[in-house]
Amino acid sequence: MKFDLNTSVVKTREERLGTIIGWKTGKASELSKDSSYTCAGCRGNGGKRLCETIGPFTQGSGCSEQMVECQAGNIRDAVLIQHSPIGCGTGQAAYNSIYRNGLAIRNLPVENIKIINTNIKETDMVFGALGKLEQSIRDAWNRHHPRAIFIATSCATGIIGEDIDSVAGKMQEELKIPVIPMYCEGFRSKHWSTGFDATQHGILRQLVRKNPKKQEDLVNVINLWGSDVFTPILAELGLRVNYIVDLAKVEDLEQLSEAAATVGFCYTLSSYLAAGLEEQFGVPEIKAPQPYGIAGTDAWIRELARVTHREEKAEAYIEREHKKIAPRLAELRKLLKGKRGYVATGSAYSHGLIAVLKELGVEVDGSLVFHHDPIYDSNDPNKDSLKFLVDNYGDVPNFTVSNRQQYQFYILLKNVKPDFILIRHAGLAPLASRMGIPSAPLGDEHHAIGYEGILNLGETILDILAHRKFHKDLKEHIKLPYTKWWLAQKSPYVLKRKKLVKV
Template identity: 25%
Template structure:
């Protein structure tokens, strides 16, 4: 994989034509992403949105035995990073770059931060996360990292997140995996093959249900989900195959393992819903060396499905129109589950979309051909779309679900729900039907005045989305 020789991986826009602004139906988006060069769009007005720095922070915070040094000034940007890290995870420091540092360099502060991190936590690995100011003043992070690595005898790994190279937050995951592949994950020629499948899930992915399913089906796995360990990452180089819980987050790692080490990654959809979980488990079981007996796998799936189907009879959506607002892989999986419950998918609101999603978009074009909005962090566009579509139910994350409720739409927030596996079926279905059958909160919230003026809301949903001019 030639990108490992480079200082940075290519952005999702360059590698896969990723779009972060779009309005149209599923078929139109698939047509666009199949072109040799996608037509990038920009917003003439934008409220907020995560960037690659936030994406990198989310993943770094999930690596056990690590300390992250954020080479950054204090202030609003650092506070945002602090909020992300306080959600849990590994320790961190900020170097607090000041005005003089941004001109003269802050190499000494960086070295002091590495010293403090090592003395305080004795970590297994230290990450140095560059930020936009560092990208501008060009501090020599690599020299500091090499010096301290030699001094302490542990990996000190630079991660170059400028914050403005890509408009997709998932590029931050690419940057972290690229750094790990470049500096840390070296194959031991004496290591024995690992008769297991790599189970890959990254920043904050809940995995208790799907791990229970893997154990019940007798499928051997190397756990690279939730909280990651360096040992498991190194073991991944010896596994027979890889399967992701969410391919969007882990795309770079999956492709690198296949291209550099011949570890095929299984292109299966997220294990959400009855059919999705069954397909995913069967794919994992078919990977060489990853399964117990075929009879055990099939028997477990049939037993788990039977238990879930009984519960689902009480949680039908009965033709309700649904607006799904989640990252792509989750959105497609939840959408399929909505149909299993008898609902109709009216719209998909995604954080981004790229060429890896074309197959799923084509599938949905042949079903209900739902509207697709790509609008991460743009509540004014979301409110506009909800007002025009008037769905019966909104499914998304907590902060955005509040906006849907204020628009008078029954809303289900799935942040705290483990949506994966057969256990996820039994956890998610009651949440959806409860929201649909108890709309009193949304009625109450919608009785107040709107957060946006009528003039804004009367415009088309894509009013502020324009084709980029080169």
């Protein structure tokens, strides 16, 4: 079996999927073909071994522990303990804001996140800090009486080899609730998305019911904090939504094994949990394109309907939605004709957003994805979101993989000269603005989902284009923090070092 639930340590994305965080700028079709060669065992497709391009330094990124913080730390009746120095807890302020906003968007009671930091210091690095961890678990219980407690490791605890499994086992027996260790040291994986997998692995091991009673109308939706767009869509098929992991309760996670199917808004996020539920508990993963654009949403709805035996309802819904969006979609295409867009997000999400832009008639000459997974955990060709994009919407000539590096982003935007950018991780947006390019930071990750999402994104683009003068004025009055030599470069990887991915 691919998923070993006997161990608390999840395999990294590099080990499982061949994830890379750097690839020369080229055509999206080239990356798709080379990915197939590398990871799908298809040597006769004209592709070549996938190469990872590595720069000499990193300006900015995230880490696996942060992703655990934004997953396990957002379960409403659980507590996350960061077994780390206090510096690792600085993200709590930002994640608390995101958590509260997410609750408000979903019309749930607004509250603060429940995350405790063990505050490891220099002496703890010498003598160990398991006593602090045990005390923190008791504090979490006394303060909050949670349904479950998650423990996140850190680079510090990884360096000194803290045995958190032993403490987790002891305290689980004492408190009679799941105490879940998650190994997510920042240096464990070169890409932060492994942190998603660490949380999901812990949920599969210790929370999901082993003897489920099936609920034939329940669908697991793996998501973050976005608005509730899936409930009305699935209701058209007579299905109910089980939103996980963020903003869920422990009970929602326990019933994951009882669902009729599992879907997600982004295969980067949902890959591990969806495939694990199918292998370990027999819950079918919907193996279809992501629900972005007309072609993707059609295919996604039809596959979900096939698995849940609701084909007639699906066809009626698809026909009705096509007619509903057609008038405004035609208007948006006229208004956006000739506009050039650029997408800078995680990989699978970027593929979906590019599809929506092309549905709107926007030209997409370039995209930056922060990492690339040649395959997802199910290894099913129907989930190859990059190939689906290229086959259904055409190529992207300037496609780049780079892990949120601002110095490279400058050259990418300079070469493509887009009218606007779509971005998920807003740290890069100010640079685009200083180059005179307006951006839409997509804080609601569900904004472009489904048929209505096409119109949503079109309206958002019109809104940001209306503010172009502000960004152009800003460009005229600022100086970028780069040397003349770098400003003159055409390749973002002029400082590159090449590394072959092992297969």
